[in-house]
Amino acid sequence: MKNTIDILNREFSRQNYSDEQACNSDMAELKGVASNYARIENAIAVLSDLRADMSYICYGGFANIFGLGKDVKEGTFESIWEKDIFSRIHPDDLDRKHAQELCFFHFIKQQPRQKRRDYYLMSKLRMRTATNSYIPVMHRMFYIFGKSGETLRMALCLYSPLIADFQAGCLIIDSSDGHIIETEKQDNDSILSAREKQILGLIDKGMTSKDIAEMLYISINTVSRHRQDILGKLQVKNSIEACRIAKELKII
Template identity: 35%
Template sequence: MNKNRDLLNSSLLTQSFDADLSREDQLEDAKRIARQYSRLENSISILSDMNAGRSYIYYSKFAQEFGFSAEEAVIDSIWEDELLRMIHPEDLQRKYRIELQFFSLLKTIPKEERMNYEVITKLSAQPPNGETIQLQHRLLYINSTVQSCVWLALCLYKKIHSHPIFNTPEAVIINKSTGEVIDCNQLWFKDLLSSREKEILNLMKHGYRSKEISGKLSLSVHTVNRHRQNIFHKLNVNNVMEACRIASGAGLL
């Protein structure tokens, strides 16, 4: 399995979801949204529930080109592997890489702003008939929990037509509220941590405790602990393991 996909699995599925009585209603609303996207955009629409590790798939007429005949399906995975197996391997690597960066970005911003962002990726796919199809893939997280866990994700696969007006970028993150396009190779959050914070986080990653880090870097324990708290705050995490996972995925380490 791909390293970036492993990191995504670990990051998304190990979040601390608490019980929420209103969550079932929100899930049903999200299903209706996913179903409508499929019909209106003639796309394959996939709603993934990170808490349950389950996805709800809605197939449009376009899905028949991939050999899918059902209108809807439920799978016990957040990965639509039956479709992903048809994607060109290099495109799949790029897709996983930018999605990991996207998740890392979302962890650093308030949950009420997360729906402003989405990922658009261009993919080549080869259905069973052997004819290569160009796809536009969109990913957006449409719901977070009270605890700020990223909960529901919506993926849309849509056929790209050959006319120039349908050009799709290779892989970008977009802020829909401002129109800002964030190139995946120039993400601003790569500068989120200072060089000292990166240095301390790297030592934490290798098992050093605050007292050991203070001696190694000639800093007071108080200063090291302050940097530690700043790192956790900036990455929106609660422990070293999660901080290292998010920082590695975002290219900070």
């Protein structure tokens, strides 16, 4: 799990936050949205500021089942990783949750800017109650972009009762038309070309550009160009990070 969180933190931190001021002006409104979800749906609502690494948490009535509503105060916390909530999620589900969010991040980045606001992630989790029994919970995550549509600035997570089960463990929903994508069936393979996956697999085995060029009968310049394309598509700074993310996305 820590590797996935580290990757997400790096992905968030390297974004261009030039539209931060415009987003800050909306913070009060977004806090109101989170509070309304908690109040109307009795949900646990977590609004995370990815740039400032802070979260605003509101507890609806559903939080009482987990001992959160009374024992843990709501308000602003200096982390986007809500540890009090995470400690109540089944460890296996928590690992999957972060991997799903990484996949969702890369899915969103592949969409046209004008469509990115339409998608949200929905998954089912097991969470431990105050009586130490696990119950199914519906988790929804909405990414909130700056006005340019390029920079992911906020994330809103909602935890509420799972009132209707669904077979897939995790879904991406297009809220504009109701189209559903099962993350397990999402074609992450399409992020990289066949040649790029081949080269990244060889890099992961420790081969140099010269070795790869000789093995594939291509020039070192061609290998270098592929390496740069891989870094750009996976939005990472070096080959080590590229290999880690590709493994998380099950590309290699």
